[in-house]
Amino acid sequence: MDTVISVASLLCLLLGSFLCLSGGVGILRFPDFYTRMHAVGVTDTLASAMILMGLMLQGAEANVVIKLIIILLMTLFINPTASYALAKAAMYSGLKPLLNMQKSKRG
Amino acid sequence: MELFVNVILLSFLLAIALAIVRMKDLFAVIMLAGIYGLLSASFFVVVDAVDVAITEAAVGAGVFTLLMLVATVMAGRYEQGARHKPLLALAVVFITGSLLIYGSLDMPAFGYGPAPDHQHVDSHYINESMSEVGVPNIVTAVLASYRGFDTLGELLVIFTAGVAVMALLSTLYDSHSNLGTGPENKWLYEQQMPIRLVVKILIPFIMLFAFYIQFHGDYGPGGGFQAGLILASAIILYAMLFGIRTAKQVISPRFYQCLSAFGILLYGGVGVVALLNGEHFLDYSVLFTDPLAGQHVGIVLVELGIGCTVFSTMILIFLNFYERKNNQLDGCQ
Structure with a gap:
């Protein structure tokens, strides 16, 4: 049982780290603001959830697990809201998303 | 491993500091400063200074960023070009910096055992604080009891900053400031x-966390400074999303002013009570029949005073900055 739990925790942590990295790559590689924000917003939320789950599986004490669950809930509330606020602010200040149609029309 | 983490964190800090120096867009500078605060908080966690880390996270990444954002709204977003040659300033900074580095050469290395402060004060705090003060968190024991007078000074600095901002910018009692929630709230x-x-859901939890930090400061990391800052950021968040006038209707600025002075008075009052009971200023042992219980009561009261003053001063500074901006806009129209 212990090995199953530690393997599951390891998998969660690895997947979380991979998602963190892919979010970072997304920031650098994606073409415009909204796609970059998508990369960070989506992968960051899932990545932090995965890492927290991995830590929960490792944490033996109950109060540590409860604290991690609270942190997880907070991230699930705050991260999407922050992404929404960013996108809204960008839209409000007049930044247009890069659309495929515009590109082909220009080309 | 710890060295590796330290090197990465410190090089990030250096990179961010250089980026801040080179940037002209103040908005980006403020965001970078927030990241700088968060990274230094992580650095403090790595070196096991959890109390400092909470303070740094609350100040550097939280309240400082908010206050600076309001200040840039007032002062303009872009840094203006230099009006004169910076050579003189550069020379002054260079000389001061090299003198400081030269002075630090005499200091013992970080964590060097035979240094004087590790010989006398440290061992006394670590070995005796449980029997003298009786508070599990040694940082709180040092901050509120052994060094209570220094902390009173720090609190006075914060209070003075609030008073100075009010003296320079105060427009809190304008005639049109109480006209209801206004169009701002509707927008x-x-x-x-x-x-x-989401913020409505989160604010109670932020406040609960602040109170936890306030009253749990004797047992774990935290205390009045951190709790005051977190509580203030909850109120500032509310003011930013529900309109400043709504926030002022919920708690009036007059209350913050009174609370700010009350905190300092509570702190000083505890000291005076100790003095009247025939002990030294801020020696809490006489507050109760049992010296340890007296110490505990004294520390709780003093932390409460710190929390009140820090909380209300931060909000007063924010309100004054914001109102100043609004008045500037009115003046332009």
Whole structure:
């Protein structure tokens, strides 16, 4: 049982780290603001959830697990809201998303 | 491993500091400063200074960023070009910096055992604080009891900063400032609905966390400074999303002013009570029949005073900055 739990925790942590990295790559590689924000917003939320789950599986004490669950809930509330606020602010200040149609029309 | 983490964190800090120096867009500078605060907080966690880390996270990444954002709204977003040659300033900075580095050469290395402070004060705090003060968190024991007078000074600095901001910028009692919630609230209601909903859910938890930090400071990391800052950021968040006038109707600025002075008075009053009971200023042992219980009562009261003053001063500074901007806009129209 212990090995199953530690393997599951390891998998969660690895997947979380991979998602963190892919979010970072997304920031650098994606073409415009909204796609970059998508990369960070989506992968960051899932990545932090995965890492927290991995830590929960490792944490033996109950109060540590409860604290991690609270942190997880907070991230699930705050991260999407922050992404929404960013996108809204960008839209409000007049930044247009890069659309495929515009590109082909220009080309 | 720890060295590796330290090197990475410190090189990030250096990179961010250099980026801040080179940038002209103040908005980006403030965001970078927030990241700088968060990274230094992580650095403090790595070197096991958890109390400092909470303070740094609350100040550097939280309240400082908010206050600076309001200040840039007032002062303009872009840094203006230099009006004169910076050579003189550069020379002064260079000389001061090299003198400081030269002075630090005499200091013992970080964590060097035979250094004087590790010989006398440290061992006394670590070995005796449980029997003298009786508070599990040694940092709180040092901050509120052994070095209570220094902390009173720090609190006075914060209070003075608040008074100075009010003296320079105060427009809190303008005639039109109490006209109800106004169009601002309606605009926020229409435009920022989802954020308002989430913030409404989160604010009670932020406040609960602040009170936890305030009253749990004797047993774990935390205390009045951190709790005051977190509580203030909850109120500032509310003011930003529900309109400044709504926030002022919930708690009036007069209350913050009174609370700010009350905190200092509570702190000093505890000291005076100790003095009247025939002990030294801020020696809490005489507050109760049992010296340890007296110490505990004294520390709780003093932390409460710190929390009140820090909380209300931060909000007063924010309100004054914001109102100043509004008045400037009115003046332009």
